[in-house]
Amino acid sequence: MPQLPQKKVGIVACSGEEMAEGTVTRLAALKLLEELRPNDTVTICLPLFLAGGEGDRAFARFYPTIAIDGCELRCAARATEQFSGKPAAEIVVTDLVAEQGLTRPQGLRRLDAAGKQAVDITAQRAAVLVDELLEKRWSRRAGQFMEEEAPAPTGNGAGAGCACGGGIPVQKVVVNGREEVLIALPAILDQFRAANKPNTPDTVRELLEMVKIYNPIPAEEEEAYLAVLSQLVE
């Protein structure tokens, strides 16, 4: 298997600067990333789904993701689904605060006591969700949970924390005149180069099988993909 980031849970916070609940999402995400589940979580800044590259947009397909939103607009959940992949779970701070019967948080820059309490319960709720998600098997090919398949591959982890600028290794190829983004292809090619694999039909077929672990490849297009991949093997 190529050396890809190990299974972690992605955290996307709305970070909305115009409301205290947005500050709650940001601080709760930080608490989760730094204190509660530092080895099991990774985050990405929401704007990178648009401002970043294909690797950033692959985030929620690669990691089961928890969207943490400040309000009912659900910018984090909607943006994640629209630009990356459907979040595996969602938390909305206003709902959580109401559910727990807490006072509404105040203070954009400095949260009041209610805000700090909201940070704690949001982070704790997220930690429970992280544990639940890590117990399930995630398909990076389909961007959703699977029932009966082998465990997700593990490798040298990218480290918990901010994934901005790192992204998921992806490469664009043109298949049958269409541009396709293939998750993990750069890492797989690196592995083939390191092993000095010759450009033979068997090698290209092996490459395709590796690519299929992370990407949905229609059976009727396998020949076209083989032709494309054969040009990438040195």
Next chain:
Amino acid sequence: MSAEDKTTRVKAVIVPCSGIGKTYGTVSREAAYEITEDLRPEETRLAPLSMLVMGDEATRAAVTNHPAVAIDGCKLACASKMVQESGGTVAVELAVLDVYRRHRQFKPQGIAELNDAGYQLAHALAEEVVALIDEMTIDE
């Protein structure tokens, strides 16, 4: 930002980085709050990046109807890019790192809570922005 802003004295919309994982993101946000809440509350408005990402009409209108001040926390420049993506004009583009290079005595640390130097750097950044905003005129 509400539609009534067009009739007020708003000169610029402040768009900070919404970064979570780095101290420069926190500095950019703190500077944006200082500008919009303390230094020039009547003449500036804050535009959250998450609302721009989702194409919120009022927020997009804010950045298209007013000059935008983008404060970026890292080289990925999400704030600047999102203003442009939303059809707005980046009148002022500032990177926290560049401001730090001008104020090396203020080394920021901390993400959830900045150290004193971080707040001082945010203040220096805010003062730079305010000086530029004061030079702007309002289109009637």
